Amino acid sequence: MDNAIGGAEEPFLAEFLDDYFAECEEHLVTIRRGLLALESFVDKPRVDQSLLEELFRAFHSLKGMSGMVGVRSAEQLAHQVESYMRLLRTGKTALSAAALDTLVEATKLLEQIIAARRHNKPEPAIAEGMARLTALADAGPPAPAVPALTDFGPPVPAVSAPPVTPLPAPTPASAPIALTPEERSQLSAALARGEQAWWVEFTPAPALAQRGVNVNEIRSRLQRLGELIRATPNITLQGGISFIFLFTSAAPEATFAAWANDGVRYSAYHEAEPVGTAAHGMPMPAIEPAVVSSEKPASEPTVASPTAAEPAAAPPTAVKPARSAETIAQPAIVVRVDLARLDSLMQMVGELVISRARLEDALRRMAATTTLTPQWHALQEINLAMERQIRDLREGVMRLRLVPIGEAFERMQFAVRDVARENGKSVTLTLSGQTTEIDKYVVERMLDPLLHLVRNAVSHGIEAPAERTAAGKPAQGRIALRAATAGDAVIIEVEDDGRGMDSARIGQQARAAGLISGDAELDMAGLLDVICAPGFSTRAEADLTSGRGIGMAVVRSTVLELGGSLSLWTEPGRGSRFTIELPLTLAIVDALIVSAGGQTFAMPQPSVREVIEVKPSEVTVLERNELVAHRGSVLPVVRLARLFGLPEEDAQSFNLLIVGSGLNAVGIAVGRVHGLREIVVRAIADPLVRVPGIAGATELGDGQVVLILDAAGLARLHRERIR
Amino acid sequence: MPDPVARSEPYILFELAGTSYGIPSRVVQQMEMVEHITPVPNAPPFVEGVVFLRGQVIPAINLRERFGFPKAPYNLRTRLIVVRAAGRTVGFIVDSAREFVPISTETIQPPPEGIAGLSGHYLAGIATLGQRLVLILDVEAVIGQGEAIPTPI
Structure with a gap:
């Protein structure tokens, strides 16, 4: 991957990349949904236009954004898909099952590339995917859908002297890029509609970002006004970063002239050297501030048009292309926010x-x-x-932080379709309860486990169509994915109507593997234990599906880690159901981070009524009790360090965490209160370390375990001690 | 065991107070350098504390303490051997561990009656590897008895 924009302006870029990932994710959701819908058009002469349009737009945006951040492989892939979609759109080719597969593969590859970027991992190779896509596009009619190369003359600039002197490309980073045939055809089509083409350069700055003016914002402004043909990052002569857009619009120049204060500069696009494309760089850096160049380009099209016998001559404002209207018509009611x-x-x-x-x-x-x-x-x-x-x-x-689980569910659609195809199964996935809200963090952690359960249901649960028919079942298997809220918990179920689990056979395998002993038949819980044992697989050989899964062991440990539980129901011949119960909010709790006796602890904030500072002199000792006066009553002091056998510190003052109420109220004495943090509660399951006064464990980002205090348990422990 | 007729099984060998011990490698999940261990108040004395392992909180047992040897400070060779047995995952802190050897089942003898000390309770057998004696641990016994020890209050 080229490192075109690495380093230069890290904060901008980092922020922009976050937006990029978030936006890519959105487009990928659209794409996944679209591809699924596309399946019903396989081998049909004509594909639903609005669907194609939506898909096309998503790929197009992905391409543009990837280009902007320099993720070339994603840009290339999306571009190639776009080319094929164009063929589909024009009806020049029909959609075959193989073609759909190729599109699905390409989408997966895109996901992988973006994920790799996000986690700074090496990107997957795209050569094969590209080759398949190219073959697809070539399989269309021999005449390419983009015959524009020649009929795009340089109608405008040939006559009028360019208002802006084209400069050589500023740095190797934004090396000369000639327009691709597609870009040319897009451009000429826009010009033919009477639009004007512009170079627009946006230079981000912290002050602008504070006002919400960032590259995405500019980009969507442009998209509302017209068509974005290209977007490229650019290293400016000063070593900063800017983004350069080539776009066409029917909007009057004054519209973007008004953006001068938003770090936007622009100039009319014109082909500098129509013939010598090799030397055709981006005529950008010399763009003058928007206000300066305002008069000339406006007159350009009219001056230019007489020479070229072209409809492009129409004054830009006269032709109001439908597109700008329709794109404006989508108000943004959803705000994307980074979890951080x-x-x-x-x-x-x-x-x-x-x-x-x-x-x-x-x-x-x-x-x-x-x-x-x-x-x-x-x-x-x-x-x-x-x-x-x-x-x-x-x-x-x-x-x-709560998000509907629906989006996660929709991804499963994609997976089911995929695995079913690989395994020669016919499956429908029904979703219910998509609007169930669940903590964003929990959803993200549950994605892979859900994916695994769903894949398993297809590959292990659902039988082959023939087998199902023989058993008197409908040939098409059914998998249901449900979510519902029950009190403080969210319940997610993955159910299939497949063959169920053979507990006798699984028991046998488990005994052979030394996982269990004895001859007793496995009950549901035992069965679950076995299939969740690390390394246990019911298949003799790892098939493709289970081979790439994360394994039931990880499914279970993720659920447990989030403070939930996993249960199983299965019946031979009827199917299996996994029920996941996750706490709605319990897994994540606010906690006061405190220290006592040199160790750090977390105290869930809901249990703490108050924090007060106390001087040793304010403590009254009464036999084995220590008391402080508080709000007109006396409060027993529970010294955490003493209770835990940790060295007690001599300090000027200490903090009391007041927990419990009425007669049960106690003050838990700790050294310092470091602050309030949101923590993920993890259970302490092993009996060796399950001790009174400790409710669980968490970590604060450094990988070290921090114990979570159990207020009630501490009070109890204290009472036992002083008795 | 996948193959009941196997005559030898791979073992992980580790050192503790100058003696070699072995644990069947099938129960060993992984080995780690010993980093930060969070002490757990009021846990049995041989439990050094807890560590995170793949998001799970597991106890770390100091085997020296468990077997009644004097404690030794950690160094670069100190290892945490993570074992899984009886449905539990537990870490053993040992002086060093690096060998992975197949031990033929015939060379493993039952532990002699007269073996003294705490560690006698935790032995599954004694194997002879050339000139060397290797004490084979009964992992379940090592992690199991802790439950019976009442929390000192």
Whole structure:
């Protein structure tokens, strides 16, 4: 991969790349859905136009965006797909099953390339995929759908002197790129519609980004106004980064002239040297600020047109192409947000929580030392209002993290179709409960396990059509993927009406592999244990499907890790059902990160009513009890370090986490409170380390285990100790 | 065991206080350098703490402590051997581990009656490898007895 834009302006690029990945993901969703729908048109003379249009647009956008960030392989692939789609669109070729497969393969390859980019891994080779796509496009009519190479004359600039001097390409990074035949045909078609072609350069800057003006924003502005033919990143002479767009539009120049303050410069496009294409660089860097070049190009088309006997002569504003209208008509009601930004938002809310706790603390101190004034009451009132507001804010932000599970389900459609084809099965997948909301993090973690279950259902569960018919079942197998909310849990089911599991045979294999002993027949739980044992496979040889899966062991451990459970129902001849129960929010909880006795612990915030700072002198010792006065009552002090046998520190003051209520309230004494963090709760399952007072474990990003405190357990442990 | 007639089975050999021990490699999931282990309060003394392993929280048992040898500081050769047995995943901290050898089942003798010390409880047998004696661990016994030990309160 060329490193055209690496390094230069990392922050911009990184931010842009995040957007790129997010947007690619969206287009891939559209593409997957579209390809599935396309299947019903295999071998039909004509494919639904709107469907093709949608797919075409998605691939086109993917291509454009990939080009912009320099992911050339994705750009090339998408381009090739686009070429084939064009043939389909014009009805010059019919869609064969093999062609659809090739498209599916290409889409997978695109996914892999983008994923590889995202995780900084080596990209897969695209040569084979490209070759198959090229063969597809070539298999169409011999006359290419893009006969434009010749009929695109240089109608405009040949006459009028270019307003902008074309300069040589600024750096090797944006090396001379001649227009491809497709781009040329797109361009000439647009010109024929009476549109004007423009070079537009956008130079991102932090100040612009703050106003929400980034390359994506500019790009969508352009797309609303006309057709984007090319988008390329560019290293400016100063070593910065800019993005250069070639686009056609019927919009009057004044529209984008007004963007000068948004880091946009532009100039009219014209073919500098119509013949010497080799030297045809991008005539960009010398573009003047938008305002300067405003008068000349506007008159250009009219000046130019008399020479060329072309319809392009029509004044740009006269012809209002339908396209700009239709693209504008889609208002954006969904905002894409990177999960990391939500996390930092959550963290800020956490800091707010702590600040308010300090405010309350100060107010209390004030109340203890001075007589209460009206001002104090006014402050206290504000403080209490803030508490409520912050709680609402926190909940609102938490809710932002919830996403409908539907999108994840739709990916399964794709997988089912794929695996069914590979295995010669006929399967329908029915989805229900797609609107069920679940934490984004949980959905992302569950994708692979769900994929595995669904693939397994197709390859192991559903029988071959002949076998099904013989058993008196419909030839087409059914897999149901359901989601529903039940109280604080989300339940996901993967059910098939296939052959079910042969518990006797599986038991036999498990015994042979030394996984179980004894002759007892396996019950459902035992069966699940066996199939989830690492390395266990019911197939004699790993087939293609199971070979690339993640394995049932990982399915189960992921579910457990997210604080959920997995169960199984199966009946020979009738099918199998996996039920996954995931906590709606429990797996992720806000926790105060505290230290005691030199060790770090996490205390779930919901169990903490209050955090107060206490000086050793404020502690009253009563026999084996330590007490502090708090809000008119006495609070037993539970010293975490002492309870846990850790070295106790001598400090000026310590913090009390007040947990429980009424007579059960205790203050858990810790050294410092480091802050509020969102943590993923993981269970501690092994009996050797299941100890009272510890609810689970988490990690804070460094791979080290941090134990999660169990407030009630600590209070109990404390009572036992002092008794 | 995949093949019941196999006459030899691969073992992982490790060192502990100058003695060689072996565990069947089929129960060994992986071996790790010992990095940060989070102590778990009030856990049995031979449990050094917990570590993350593929998202799972597993206990790390200090085998020196378990067998009644004096504890030794960790060094570059210290290893965490992750074993899976009886449906549980547990890590063993050992002085060093590097050998992977097939041991023929015939050379494994039952542990002699007179063997003294704690480690006697945890032996499945003794194998002779050339001049060397290798104590074969009974993994389930090593990880199992901990459950019976009451949490000191």
